Amino acid sequence: MPYSTNCVNKEFTQKIATNENTNKQHTPLDNNLLIQHINCFEHQICQLQTQLDYLESLILKPQIIKIISFCDIKLKYNVITYKDQLDSLFFEADIPLYWIIDSRLNKHKNDATTKSHCKLICEQSDIVYVTLLNHHVKRKTIEMLKLFFDTKYDNKIYIS
Amino acid sequence: MSSCRCIADNVTPFEYNTYIHKIQNLKQKIIDVQNLLETPPFIILHGVQTIKSNFMRLDWKEHIFYILNKCKINPTWILDIINETNVNNPNQVKIQFATPYVKIIVSQTINEFITKNLLHNMHIDM
Numbered sequence: 371m372p373y374s375t376n377c378v379n380k381e382f383t384q385k386i387a388t389n390e391n392t393n394k395q396h397t398p399l400d401n402n403l404l405i406q407h408i409n410c411f412e413h414q415i416c417q418l419q420t421q422l423d424y425l426e427s428l429i430l431k432p433q434i435i436k437i438i439s440f441c442d443i444k445l446k447y448n449v450i451t452y453k454d455q456l457d458s459l460f461f462e463a464d465i466p467l468y469w470i471i472d473s474r475l476n477k478h479k480n481d482a483t484t485k486s487h488c489k490l491i492c493e494q495s496d497i498v499y500v501t502l503l504n505h506h507v508k509r510k511t512i513e514m515l516k517l518f519f520d521t522k523y524d525n526k527i528y529i530s
Numbered sequence: 531m532s533s534c535r536c537i538a539d540n541v542t543p544f545e546y547n548t549y550i551h552k553i554q555n556l557k558q559k560i561i562d563v564q565n566l567l568e569t570p571p572f573i574i575l576h577g578v579q580t581i582k583s584n585f586m587r588l589d590w591k592e593h594i595f596y597i598l599n600k601c602k603i604n605p606t607w608i609l610d611i612i613n614e615t616n617v618n619n620p621n622q623v624k625i626q627f628a629t630p631y632v633k634i635i636v637s638q639t640i641n642e643f644i645t646k647n648l649l650h651n652m653h654i655d656m
Contacts, residue, residue: 404546411549418556425563466606469628506570507628510609 432471432501433508437515437529440475441496452498463518465511472501570609570626571633575640577651578621590615594623601639607632 445458452475460467476497502508515529578593594611609626616622627633637654644652 407546408549411553414553415549415556418553418560422556422560422563425560425567429563429566468604468606503628505567506609506626510570 428505430504432503433505435500435502435508435512435515435529437498437500439496440498452496456498456500459515459518463514465514469503469507469511470500471503474499474501566630570628571630572624572626573633573637573640574614574655575623575625576621576653576655577649578623590621590623594625597640597643601636601643603636603639607636 440452440455443455443459445455445462447454447458449455449458453473456470456473457467460470476499500511502511512529519529575594575597578590578597590613591611595605598605598608607628609628612624612626614622614624625636627636637656640654643649644654
């Protein structure tokens with residue numbers, strides 16, 4: 371992401387340095403300019419700190435992937451719970467089970483008032499949220515799952 | 531306005547430069563973290579196939595797993611193993627890890643293994 375460095379005015383910095391050397395007092399014009407610069411600096415520092423916090427959270431915190439149309443996955447083994455199915459999926463895709471920290475199924479309930487086409491979408495869209503160790507593990511898992519789904523399911527299952 | 535003047539009056543050129551340094555430091559940190567996000571932590575292992583194993587027909591990947599097994603390293607800590615052998619650097623393998631901490635532990639263990647077994651042709655680049 372490009373950063374705005376317009377507010378870092380080199381001429382002004384030099385002017386301040388000159389003032390320091392000659393022990394001159396700041397004029398009101400200089401003061402106003404200085405206030406603008408300080409505000410701009412603090413705003414920029416705040417923005418950069420927010421961005422850094424976000425990036426650090428990506429590295430340090432566990433990451434979640436979403437598998438859409440999870441019920442469409444047909445595996446070799448007959449499984450009852452979604453957790454067993456998830457374990458089987460990772461086993462078949464050669465992904466270590468230790469990379470999973472937690473998982474959660476978000477099954478849409480069929481609502482009688484929902485329109486027919488919506489019902490169809492809801493029935494098909496069982497979503498599983500899988501919490502993985504970290505960002506790198508997430509990237510590798512997505513890569514391996516995509517490869518597995520592309521070869522076996524012809525892009526019927528989506529990961530995000 | 532008066533409070534603003536107070537700030538301006540109190541700001542010295544030293545403080546002004548401090549702001550600039552702080553911004554530069556933050557930008558550098560962001561670049562470092564972005565680099566960390568781009569590539570997983572890795573080590574480069576040189577001279578892998580110089581190790582003598584009981585199984586003479588091991589390929590390069592099996593050699594790595596033979597070493598990892600000997601060092602009692604959990605294979606699930608490893609994200610990927612890439613053969614980076616080229617003309618200038620034969621038997622060069624890159625091992626990517628799930629976390630930086632795992633990288634440190636594994637490199638320490640392999641270094642101990644190299645020292646213990648006097649494998650002078652093998653070494654690790656961090």
